[in-house]
Amino acid sequence: MDSAALVAEVHKDSAAERVASDPGTAVLGLSLRDFRNYGTLQLGLNGLPVVLTGPNGAGKTNILEALSFLSPGRGLRRARLSELGRHGGGPRWAVHARVATAVGTISVGTGLAEPAGDEDAGERRIVRINGEPAASANVLSEYLDVVWLTPQMDxxxxxxxxxxxxxxxxxxxxxxxxxxxxxxxxxxxxxxxxxxxxxxxxxxxxxxxxxxxxxxxxxxxxxxxxxxxxxxxxxxxxxxxxxxxxxxxxxxxxxxxxxxxxxxxxxxxxxxxxxxxxxxxxxxxxxxxxxxxxxxxxxxxxxxxxxxxxxxxxxxxxxxxxxxxxxxxxxxxxxMAPLMLLDEVSAHLDARRRDALYDELLALGGQVWLTGTDEALFAGLSGRAEFFGIAEGAVAPSAVH
Ligand SMILES: Nc1ncnc2c1ncn2[C@@H]1O[C@H](COP(=O)(O)OP(=O)(O)OP(=O)(O)O)[C@@H](O)[C@H]1O
Ligand SMILES: [Mg+2]
CATH class of the missing domain: 1.20.1050.90 (RecF/RecN/SMC, N-terminal domain)
Structure with missing residues (x-):
């Protein structure tokens, strides 16, 4: 099926499922397999902003990187695709997400393709949308936009x-x-x-x-x-x-x-x-x-x-x-607001700017993923976001929020 027809079909099938009150792109489910420091990870989400906190090296940026593969290209670290596979687990990896988009809720799967048998063919990322192979990762931009800000961009x-x-x-x-x-x-x-x-x-x-x-x-x-x-x-x-x-x-x-x-x-x-x-x-x-x-x-x-x-x-x-x-x-x-990935943005801001940022993000309406080492920096989002703590590649909802 060509992508235009797919868009039309998704539109038809999932109109009822669309979250009418939420104008933003949102990941409702995320699963990772052998991606960076994650063997397997499964997260269910309710569409609100997501706050990930944990010590250095816990796996916060890796989750944002996985989400950045919901858009075309090489992700927010511009890594080689085979580097993304979990050490000790081989080069293959997979990211799967259920995403509320402007044309309804879609399922996106992506990962490193099987080698084509030809050593020179280079690494290729496969993308499936609602189970159907997409011609290229570029098709993703027909459904959603992902914007990010990372410390490297400083x-x-x-x-x-x-x-x-x-x-x-x-x-x-x-x-x-x-x-x-x-x-x-x-x-x-x-x-x-x-x-x-x-x-x-x-x-x-x-x-x-x-x-x-x-x-x-x-x-x-x-x-x-x-x-x-x-x-x-x-x-x-x-x-x-x-x-x-x-x-x-x-x-x-x-x-x-x-x-x-x-x-x-x-x-x-x-x-x-x-x-x-x-x-x-x-x-x-x-x-x-x-x-x-x-x-x-x-x-x-x-x-x-x-x-x-x-x-x-x-x-x-x-x-x-x-x-x-x-x-x-x-x-x-x-x-529809884009999916936003803001890696360690809060830590650099004074309290006034931090609160203004949170207000603006909430007004935008899209799902934003924020990371930091210190949960206190996100107090302004308490009750308005989902909070998760990460330790050594294990992700758990934070109790206090
Ligand atoms: N391919 C890989 N296989 C296994 N582990 C990896 C792989 N690539 C990176 N890692 C490890 O994943 C861990 C988490 O990295 P990540 O960048 O997500 O940490 P972080 O929580 O964002 O930390 P910080 O607060 O320092 O930014 C690091 O220890 C890193 O060495
Ligand atoms: Mg990080």
Whole structure:
């Protein structure tokens, strides 16, 4: 069954099961097998926010990582798929979840595929939706969005460009249903052109065709970034509360052209540039210009300062503000708040910001998963969330809440 038909069917079958009063994506059941430090784990959930507390190394982030596989890609640690298998248990692992989504409650299963027999085939993740194999993990984004914030992302503003570019594209994925496909199509054409140039690049007709594809998809990528970041910036400007507004911009050659000319003219210019630079790109082994080089610039609007010059706490606050604004926009597009995974976010905030964050998360309505070592940090959510304690890979409901 194609995915559109599946969506229609799920919609029909599970309309009655939909949680009418809850506008948010929520995991209602989670089971893990041989995933990281979990042999087997089964959790039943009621759709409220989830607080996971426990000592360092207990397995909190591993649960969020498992949930991040409910979206396309390599998860929140960008690990190799075979690293996720429990040590001593082999590389195979499985995550299964029952998820309330905008099109009803679905069952998602994912894990490392059996090796195809061909050593070079690489690792592949299989995804099943309601028991049916999905063509690729990308199908997941037809059902739900997952957004996350992890301590590693604290380094976003000081790390290399590629981390920021990936972050920017993930933001845009949730706002523009075609963006992931455009990014993938651009990269495919670019890789093929690199290969062809390296091999001598004699096939002019094929090179022309690949460069036309790069121009078409590349300009679409740049345009979606400009549009997505502008919308997030506008959403942040409207927000009140203690989190700062930011100015955001996609920085790249094509993005800059789009400020001055229509998309078709930018496509033509990019196509001509690629054709002119074949010799140069062959030497370099890669295309010198294109949206695969772009960066995301972030300024603290109130201070008029670049994010990389802000304090650690200010940078964290900027990231939270961007994530919250993005989640609000995703909810607008999907009529359903995304699933949110916030790893150790509370520990970095003062009490006022923490309470404001909890209020905002509850107002958003999606299920948010929060982690921390200290349960006291989540007192503001008492009675409004499910609390679990984790110790050495065993998860149990906390008594006090
Ligand atoms: N493939 C694996 N097999 C078994 N254990 C693993 C695997 N990968 C990671 N671990 C272990 O899982 C444990 C829990 O890791 P996790 O990152 O979830 O901890 P945490 O509760 O988030 O801790 P912290 O508070 O320090 O962030 C760690 O001890 C880690 O070494
Ligand atoms: Mg952790």
């Amino acid at each position: 380094r976003l503003f000081v790390e290399g460009v590629s981390t920021r570019r990936r972050f920017m594209d993930r933001l845009v994925y949730g706002l523009d249903g075609g963006h992931a496909r455009q990014v993938a199509a651009y990269e495919r054409a670019m890789r093929e052109r690199n290969r062809l140039l390296k091999a001598g690049g004699a096939d002019r007709v094929w090179l022309d065709a690949l460069e036309s594809q790069m121009a078409e998809h590349g300009v679409a990528v740049a345009a979606a970034r400009r549009d997505g970041l502008a919308r997030i910036e506008a959403a942040m400007a409207l927000a009140s509360g203690p989190f700062p507004a930011a100015r955001l911009s996609a920085q790249g050659g094509i993005e800059a052209w789009l400020a001055e000319m229509p998309a078709l003219a930018a496509e033509e210019r990019f196509r001509r540039l690629l054709a002119e630079r074949r010799g140069y790109d062959r030497e370099a082994g890669a295309a010198a210009e294109g949206p695969h080089r772009s960066d995301m610039a972030v300024w603290h609007a109130g201070k008029g300062q670049a994010a990389e010059q802000c304090s650690t706490g200010e940078q964290k606050a900027l990231l939270i503000a961007i994530t919250l604004a993005n989640a609000r926009l995703v909810r607008g597009r999907r009529q």
